[in-house]
Amino acid sequence: MKRAATRGTRKGSFDRPQHDHARCIADALQSAGTVCAAQGVRLTEQRRRVLELVWQSHRPIGAYEILDQLTDGSGRRAAPPTVYRALDFLLEHGLIHRVESRNAFIGCSHPGTEHVVEIMLCTDCGRAAEIDDQRIDRAVRAVAAEIGFRIERQTIEIAGRCGHCQARPAHA
Amino acid sequence: MKRAATRGTRKGSFDRPQHDHARCIADALQSAGTVCAAQGVRLTEQRRRVLELVWQSHRPIGAYEILDQLTDGSGRRAAPPTVYRALDFLLEHGLIHRVESRNAFIGCSHPGTEHVVEIMLCTDCGRAAEIDDQRIDRAVRAVAAEIGFRIERQTIEIAGRCGHCQARPAHA
Protein backbone atom coordinates (compact mmCIF):
# COMPACT_ATOMS: atom_id res chain seq x y z
CA MET A 1 0.00 0.00 0.00
CA LYS A 2 1.30 3.40 -0.83
CA ARG A 3 2.28 5.77 1.89
CA ALA A 4 -0.24 8.53 2.39
CA ALA A 5 1.13 12.04 2.58
CA THR A 6 1.26 13.40 6.10
CA ARG A 7 -1.51 15.90 6.54
CA GLY A 8 -1.89 19.31 8.10
CA THR A 9 0.55 20.32 10.76
CA ARG A 10 0.63 16.90 12.36
CA LYS A 11 3.92 15.49 11.43
CA GLY A 12 5.40 13.91 14.44
CA SER A 13 4.86 16.86 16.72
CA PHE A 14 2.13 18.86 18.37
CA ASP A 15 -0.14 21.01 16.24
CA ARG A 16 0.23 24.71 16.66
CA PRO A 17 -2.71 25.89 18.74
CA GLN A 18 -3.91 28.13 15.90
CA HIS A 19 -3.77 25.54 13.14
CA ASP A 20 -6.73 24.91 10.85
CA HIS A 21 -8.27 21.93 12.54
CA ALA A 22 -11.32 21.84 10.28
CA ARG A 23 -8.86 21.03 7.56
CA CYS A 24 -7.34 18.19 9.61
CA ILE A 25 -10.78 16.67 10.05
CA ALA A 26 -11.71 17.00 6.40
CA ASP A 27 -8.43 15.48 5.30
CA ALA A 28 -8.76 12.63 7.77
CA LEU A 29 -12.25 11.78 6.54
CA GLN A 30 -11.13 11.83 2.97
CA SER A 31 -8.13 9.61 3.70
CA ALA A 32 -10.42 7.24 5.54
CA GLY A 33 -12.61 6.94 2.48
CA THR A 34 -9.60 6.13 0.37
CA VAL A 35 -8.26 3.57 2.81
CA CYS A 36 -11.61 1.82 3.14
CA ALA A 37 -12.08 1.71 -0.59
CA ALA A 38 -8.62 0.24 -1.01
CA GLN A 39 -9.36 -2.42 1.58
CA GLY A 40 -12.79 -3.15 0.18
CA VAL A 41 -14.64 -2.31 3.39
CA ARG A 42 -17.49 0.10 3.99
CA LEU A 43 -17.06 3.42 5.74
CA THR A 44 -20.69 3.64 6.76
CA GLU A 45 -22.30 6.83 7.98
CA GLN A 46 -22.13 5.59 11.56
CA ARG A 47 -18.42 4.88 11.30
CA ARG A 48 -17.77 8.12 9.52
CA ARG A 49 -19.51 10.09 12.25
CA VAL A 50 -17.53 8.37 14.98
CA LEU A 51 -14.28 9.01 13.14
CA GLU A 52 -15.28 12.63 12.72
CA LEU A 53 -15.99 12.97 16.44
CA VAL A 54 -12.63 11.45 17.27
CA TRP A 55 -10.91 13.96 15.01
CA GLN A 56 -13.00 16.87 16.24
CA SER A 57 -11.61 16.37 19.70
CA HIS A 58 -8.22 17.89 20.18
CA ARG A 59 -7.51 15.35 22.86
CA PRO A 60 -7.93 11.61 23.15
CA ILE A 61 -11.66 11.02 23.41
CA GLY A 62 -13.40 8.30 25.41
CA ALA A 63 -16.05 5.98 24.03
CA TYR A 64 -18.73 7.45 26.25
CA GLU A 65 -17.86 10.98 25.29
CA ILE A 66 -18.43 9.95 21.71
CA LEU A 67 -21.64 8.29 22.75
CA ASP A 68 -22.89 11.49 24.30
CA GLN A 69 -22.38 13.33 21.04
CA LEU A 70 -23.77 10.63 18.85
CA THR A 71 -27.46 11.40 18.58
CA ASP A 72 -29.54 9.81 15.88
CA GLY A 73 -31.05 12.88 14.29
CA SER A 74 -34.06 12.76 16.60
CA GLY A 75 -31.72 13.42 19.48
CA ARG A 76 -31.76 9.93 20.95
CA ARG A 77 -28.49 8.68 22.35
CA ALA A 78 -26.95 5.59 20.82
CA ALA A 79 -26.15 2.51 22.91
CA PRO A 80 -22.57 1.60 23.86
CA PRO A 81 -22.17 -1.29 21.41
CA THR A 82 -22.89 1.08 18.56
CA VAL A 83 -19.89 3.18 19.41
CA TYR A 84 -17.63 0.30 20.34
CA ARG A 85 -18.39 -1.44 17.08
CA ALA A 86 -17.49 1.63 15.12
CA LEU A 87 -14.34 2.08 17.17
CA ASP A 88 -13.37 -1.55 16.65
CA PHE A 89 -13.79 -1.13 12.94
CA LEU A 90 -11.72 2.03 12.86
CA LEU A 91 -9.00 0.44 14.98
CA GLU A 92 -8.92 -2.64 12.84
CA HIS A 93 -8.44 -0.63 9.71
CA GLY A 94 -5.86 1.66 11.22
CA LEU A 95 -7.93 4.83 11.15
CA ILE A 96 -7.67 5.48 14.87
CA HIS A 97 -5.44 4.40 17.71
CA ARG A 98 -6.33 3.45 21.24
CA VAL A 99 -4.55 5.32 24.03
CA GLU A 100 -4.23 2.59 26.64
CA SER A 101 -3.16 4.85 29.46
CA ARG A 102 -6.35 6.90 29.08
CA ASN A 103 -8.95 4.45 27.81
CA ALA A 104 -9.43 6.79 24.91
CA PHE A 105 -8.91 7.17 21.20
CA ILE A 106 -7.14 9.45 18.75
CA GLY A 107 -7.25 9.72 14.99
CA CYS A 108 -4.36 8.07 13.19
CA SER A 109 -2.07 10.64 11.63
CA HIS A 110 -0.95 8.47 8.75
CA PRO A 111 -3.64 5.92 7.98
CA GLY A 112 -3.11 3.36 5.31
CA THR A 113 0.51 2.82 6.29
CA GLU A 114 1.99 0.15 8.52
CA HIS A 115 3.61 1.82 11.47
CA VAL A 116 4.40 1.41 15.12
CA VAL A 117 2.19 3.65 17.20
CA GLU A 118 4.07 6.10 19.38
CA ILE A 119 2.14 8.79 21.13
CA MET A 120 3.04 11.82 23.19
CA LEU A 121 0.41 13.15 25.55
CA CYS A 122 0.48 16.63 27.00
CA THR A 123 -0.61 16.62 30.62
CA ASP A 124 -1.27 20.34 30.41
CA CYS A 125 -3.36 20.98 27.29
CA GLY A 126 -4.38 17.34 27.07
CA ARG A 127 -3.56 16.98 23.41
CA ALA A 128 -1.86 14.04 21.77
CA ALA A 129 0.70 13.82 19.01
CA GLU A 130 1.57 10.72 17.10
CA ILE A 131 5.30 10.45 16.59
CA ASP A 132 6.82 9.25 13.37
CA ASP A 133 10.39 8.31 14.12
CA GLN A 134 12.32 5.11 13.67
CA ARG A 135 14.66 5.43 16.61
CA ILE A 136 12.37 4.23 19.38
CA ASP A 137 11.18 1.27 17.37
CA ARG A 138 14.74 0.39 16.47
CA ALA A 139 15.75 0.43 20.13
CA VAL A 140 12.77 -1.71 21.10
CA ARG A 141 13.55 -4.23 18.40
CA ALA A 142 17.20 -4.38 19.38
CA VAL A 143 16.34 -5.11 23.00
CA ALA A 144 13.70 -7.68 22.02
CA ALA A 145 16.10 -9.44 19.69
CA GLU A 146 18.67 -9.78 22.43
CA ILE A 147 16.33 -11.56 24.79
CA GLY A 148 14.70 -13.60 22.04
CA PHE A 149 11.32 -11.88 22.23
CA ARG A 150 9.15 -11.84 19.12
CA ILE A 151 7.28 -8.53 19.02
CA GLU A 152 3.63 -8.48 18.04
CA ARG A 153 2.47 -5.11 19.23
CA GLN A 154 3.99 -2.06 20.88
CA THR A 155 2.28 0.33 23.25
CA ILE A 156 4.35 3.47 23.58
CA GLU A 157 2.75 6.43 25.30
CA ILE A 158 4.84 9.26 26.64
CA ALA A 159 3.17 11.72 28.97
CA GLY A 160 4.62 15.14 29.64
CA ARG A 161 4.36 18.78 28.67
CA CYS A 162 4.36 19.85 25.06
CA GLY A 163 6.42 22.71 23.67
CA HIS A 164 3.48 25.07 23.27
CA CYS A 165 2.47 24.60 26.90
CA GLN A 166 6.00 25.09 28.16
CA ALA A 167 6.05 28.40 26.33
CA ARG A 168 3.27 29.79 28.48
CA PRO A 169 2.06 29.63 32.11
CA ALA A 170 0.57 26.34 33.28
CA HIS A 171 -2.96 25.64 32.22
CA ALA A 172 -5.93 26.73 34.34
CA MET B 1 18.95 5.79 47.35
CA LYS B 2 21.15 2.89 46.66
CA ARG B 3 20.39 0.56 43.81
CA ALA B 4 18.92 -2.71 45.02
CA ALA B 5 20.49 -5.87 43.65
CA THR B 6 18.42 -7.47 40.93
CA ARG B 7 16.75 -10.50 42.36
CA GLY B 8 16.20 -14.07 41.25
CA THR B 9 16.20 -14.76 37.55
CA ARG B 10 14.42 -11.55 36.69
CA LYS B 11 17.02 -9.38 35.17
CA GLY B 12 15.58 -7.86 32.10
CA SER B 13 14.25 -11.04 30.61
CA PHE B 14 11.65 -13.73 31.22
CA ASP B 15 12.11 -16.09 34.12
CA ARG B 16 12.89 -19.65 33.28
CA PRO B 17 9.69 -21.65 33.77
CA GLN B 18 11.33 -23.80 36.45
CA HIS B 19 12.79 -20.96 38.51
CA ASP B 20 12.23 -20.75 42.25
CA HIS B 21 9.35 -18.36 42.40
CA ALA B 22 8.83 -18.71 46.14
CA ARG B 23 12.22 -17.14 46.43
CA CYS B 24 11.20 -14.24 44.15
CA ILE B 25 8.23 -13.55 46.37
CA ALA B 26 10.20 -13.72 49.58
CA ASP B 27 12.87 -11.43 48.19
CA ALA B 28 10.29 -8.97 46.91
CA LEU B 29 8.59 -8.78 50.29
CA GLN B 30 11.83 -8.23 52.04
CA SER B 31 12.89 -5.49 49.62
CA ALA B 32 9.52 -3.87 50.11
CA GLY B 33 10.09 -3.76 53.83
CA THR B 34 13.44 -2.11 53.30
CA VAL B 35 12.08 0.44 50.86
CA CYS B 36 9.18 1.38 53.10
CA ALA B 37 11.43 1.73 56.10
CA ALA B 38 13.76 3.95 54.10
CA GLN B 39 10.87 6.14 53.00
CA GLY B 40 9.32 6.24 56.44
CA VAL B 41 6.01 4.72 55.39
CA ARG B 42 4.17 1.70 56.75
CA LEU B 43 3.98 -1.59 54.91
CA THR B 44 0.85 -2.70 56.72
CA GLU B 45 -0.38 -6.26 56.72
CA GLN B 46 -3.03 -5.37 54.14
CA ARG B 47 -0.47 -3.86 51.80
CA ARG B 48 1.94 -6.68 52.35
CA ARG B 49 -0.73 -9.24 51.46
CA VAL B 50 -1.65 -7.40 48.28
CA LEU B 51 1.98 -7.16 47.27
CA GLU B 52 2.39 -10.85 47.96
CA LEU B 53 -0.61 -11.71 45.79
CA VAL B 54 0.78 -9.58 42.98
CA TRP B 55 4.07 -11.43 43.17
CA GLN B 56 2.43 -14.83 43.50
CA SER B 57 0.86 -14.37 40.12
CA HIS B 58 3.16 -15.18 37.28
CA ARG B 59 1.22 -12.83 35.08
CA PRO B 60 -0.09 -9.31 35.49
CA ILE B 61 -2.96 -9.56 37.99
CA GLY B 62 -6.14 -7.50 37.99
CA ALA B 63 -7.50 -5.66 41.02
CA TYR B 64 -10.55 -7.88 41.18
CA GLU B 65 -8.49 -11.04 40.99
CA ILE B 66 -6.62 -9.79 44.02
CA LEU B 67 -9.91 -8.97 45.65
CA ASP B 68 -11.12 -12.54 45.17
CA GLN B 69 -8.10 -13.88 46.99
CA LEU B 70 -8.10 -11.32 49.74
CA THR B 71 -10.28 -12.84 52.45
CA ASP B 72 -10.16 -11.46 55.95
CA GLY B 73 -9.40 -14.61 57.90
CA SER B 74 -13.10 -15.36 58.40
CA GLY B 75 -13.36 -15.81 54.65
CA ARG B 76 -15.15 -12.57 53.92
CA ARG B 77 -14.17 -10.81 50.72
CA ALA B 78 -12.76 -7.32 50.95
CA ALA B 79 -14.36 -4.37 49.15
CA PRO B 80 -12.79 -2.77 46.05
CA PRO B 81 -11.46 0.35 47.75
CA THR B 82 -9.43 -1.82 50.10
CA VAL B 83 -7.52 -3.31 47.21
CA TYR B 84 -7.25 -0.11 45.22
CA ARG B 85 -5.89 1.74 48.20
CA ALA B 86 -3.22 -0.86 48.72
CA LEU B 87 -2.40 -0.82 45.01
CA ASP B 88 -2.18 2.96 45.00
CA PHE B 89 0.21 2.83 47.91
CA LEU B 90 2.37 0.19 46.25
CA LEU B 91 2.40 2.12 42.97
CA GLU B 92 3.27 5.33 44.69
CA HIS B 93 6.24 3.80 46.43
CA GLY B 94 7.46 1.98 43.37
CA LEU B 95 6.78 -1.53 44.59
CA ILE B 96 4.49 -2.49 41.73
CA HIS B 97 3.81 -1.24 38.22
CA ARG B 98 0.53 -0.85 36.41
CA VAL B 99 0.22 -2.56 33.03
CA GLU B 100 -1.99 -0.09 31.18
CA SER B 101 -2.74 -2.32 28.24
CA ARG B 102 -4.19 -4.95 30.59
CA ASN B 103 -5.62 -3.03 33.51
CA ALA B 104 -3.41 -5.13 35.68
CA PHE B 105 -0.38 -5.00 37.93
CA ILE B 106 3.04 -6.60 38.27
CA GLY B 107 5.65 -6.54 40.99
CA CYS B 108 8.50 -4.14 40.36
CA SER B 109 11.71 -5.99 39.66
CA HIS B 110 14.01 -3.38 41.11
CA PRO B 111 12.14 -1.40 43.74
CA GLY B 112 13.80 1.46 45.48
CA THR B 113 15.47 2.69 42.30
CA GLU B 114 14.35 5.39 39.93
CA HIS B 115 13.76 3.83 36.54
CA VAL B 116 11.68 4.01 33.43
CA VAL B 117 9.20 1.17 33.31
CA GLU B 118 9.51 -1.00 30.24
CA ILE B 119 7.55 -4.21 30.11
CA MET B 120 7.39 -7.14 27.75
CA LEU B 121 4.23 -9.22 27.81
CA CYS B 122 4.04 -12.72 26.42
CA THR B 123 0.77 -13.30 24.62
CA ASP B 124 1.28 -17.04 24.92
CA CYS B 125 2.17 -17.82 28.54
CA GLY B 126 0.83 -14.46 29.72
CA ARG B 127 3.86 -13.60 31.79
CA ALA B 128 5.52 -10.22 32.00
CA ALA B 129 9.15 -9.19 32.19
CA GLU B 130 10.40 -5.81 33.21
CA ILE B 131 13.24 -4.70 30.98
CA ASP B 132 16.25 -2.91 32.30
CA ASP B 133 17.94 -1.29 29.34
CA GLN B 134 18.87 2.28 28.60
CA ARG B 135 18.49 2.22 24.85
CA ILE B 136 14.74 2.62 24.58
CA ASP B 137 14.70 5.41 27.12
CA ARG B 138 17.56 7.14 25.35
CA ALA B 139 15.70 6.98 22.04
CA VAL B 140 12.53 8.33 23.62
CA ARG B 141 14.41 11.17 25.24
CA ALA B 142 16.17 12.03 22.01
CA VAL B 143 12.88 12.24 20.11
CA ALA B 144 11.23 14.23 22.88
CA ALA B 145 14.11 16.68 23.02
CA GLU B 146 13.87 17.34 19.31
CA ILE B 147 10.24 18.35 19.44
CA GLY B 148 10.60 20.19 22.73
CA PHE B 149 8.55 17.78 24.79
CA ARG B 150 9.26 17.52 28.50
CA ILE B 151 8.78 13.92 29.57
CA GLU B 152 6.98 13.18 32.80
CA ARG B 153 6.10 9.52 32.47
CA GLN B 154 6.65 6.75 29.96
CA THR B 155 4.34 3.85 29.27
CA ILE B 156 6.19 1.22 27.30
CA GLU B 157 4.54 -2.17 26.93
CA ILE B 158 5.64 -4.58 24.27
CA ALA B 159 3.41 -7.57 23.56
CA GLY B 160 4.68 -10.64 21.78
CA ARG B 161 5.97 -14.13 22.34
CA CYS B 162 8.74 -14.84 24.82
CA GLY B 163 11.72 -17.02 24.08
CA HIS B 164 10.53 -19.92 26.23
CA CYS B 165 7.20 -20.04 24.41
CA GLN B 166 8.83 -19.87 21.00
CA ALA B 167 10.90 -22.90 21.97
CA ARG B 168 7.81 -25.06 22.30
CA PRO B 169 4.43 -25.52 20.58
CA ALA B 170 1.88 -22.76 21.04
CA HIS B 171 0.02 -22.74 24.30
CA ALA B 172 -3.26 -24.61 24.76
Next chain:
DNA sequence: AGTGTATTGTTATACTATATCAAGAACAAC
Protein backbone atom coordinates in the same frame (compact mmCIF):
# COMPACT_ATOMS: atom_id res chain seq x y z
C1' DA C 1 -5.21 7.96 78.71
C1' DG C 2 -5.83 11.78 75.18
C1' DT C 3 -5.14 13.76 70.76
C1' DG C 4 -4.19 13.93 65.93
C1' DT C 5 -3.16 11.33 61.81
C1' DA C 6 -3.18 7.39 58.93
C1' DT C 7 -5.49 3.34 57.67
C1' DT C 8 -9.32 0.42 56.85
C1' DG C 9 -14.44 -0.64 56.49
C1' DT C 10 -18.72 0.11 54.14
C1' DT C 11 -22.01 1.54 50.89
C1' DA C 12 -23.04 3.48 46.84
C1' DT C 13 -22.05 4.74 42.33
C1' DA C 14 -19.40 6.07 38.15
C1' DC C 15 -16.96 4.63 34.24
C1' DT C 16 -15.47 1.23 30.64
C1' DA C 17 -16.58 -2.71 27.79
C1' DT C 18 -18.86 -6.90 25.94
C1' DA C 19 -22.42 -10.76 25.16
C1' DT C 20 -26.54 -11.83 22.97
C1' DC C 21 -30.23 -11.83 20.02
C1' DA C 22 -33.36 -9.26 16.99
C1' DA C 23 -34.03 -6.17 13.17
C1' DG C 24 -32.62 -3.80 9.14
C1' DA C 25 -29.68 -2.48 5.04
C1' DA C 26 -26.57 -3.65 1.28
C1' DC C 27 -25.10 -6.77 -2.13
C1' DA C 28 -24.79 -10.67 -5.45
C1' DA C 29 -27.11 -14.05 -8.19
C1' DC C 30 -30.63 -15.21 -10.45
Next chain:
DNA sequence: GTTGTTCTTGATATAGTATAACAATACACT
Protein backbone atom coordinates in the same frame (compact mmCIF):
# COMPACT_ATOMS: atom_id res chain seq x y z
C1' DG D 1 -37.19 -7.23 -8.68
C1' DT D 2 -37.08 -11.07 -5.81
C1' DT D 3 -34.44 -14.20 -3.13
C1' DG D 4 -30.88 -15.52 -0.24
C1' DT D 5 -26.72 -14.17 2.05
C1' DT D 6 -23.88 -11.25 4.54
C1' DC D 7 -22.80 -7.17 6.89
C1' DT D 8 -24.38 -3.65 9.88
C1' DT D 9 -27.08 -1.65 13.46
C1' DG D 10 -30.55 -1.68 17.36
C1' DA D 11 -31.65 -2.94 21.93
C1' DT D 12 -31.26 -4.99 26.42
C1' DA D 13 -28.67 -6.86 29.81
C1' DT D 14 -24.63 -7.53 32.23
C1' DA D 15 -19.59 -7.90 33.10
C1' DG D 16 -15.43 -5.61 34.46
C1' DT D 17 -12.75 -1.61 36.30
C1' DA D 18 -12.39 2.29 39.48
C1' DT D 19 -13.61 6.03 42.75
C1' DA D 20 -16.47 9.13 46.05
C1' DA D 21 -17.86 9.81 50.57
C1' DC D 22 -18.24 9.07 55.23
C1' DA D 23 -17.82 6.08 59.38
C1' DA D 24 -14.99 3.38 62.31
C1' DT D 25 -10.67 1.75 63.89
C1' DA D 26 -5.73 1.50 64.67
C1' DC D 27 -1.36 3.76 65.35
C1' DA D 28 2.04 7.10 67.02
C1' DC D 29 3.13 10.58 70.05
C1' DT D 30 2.78 13.10 74.11
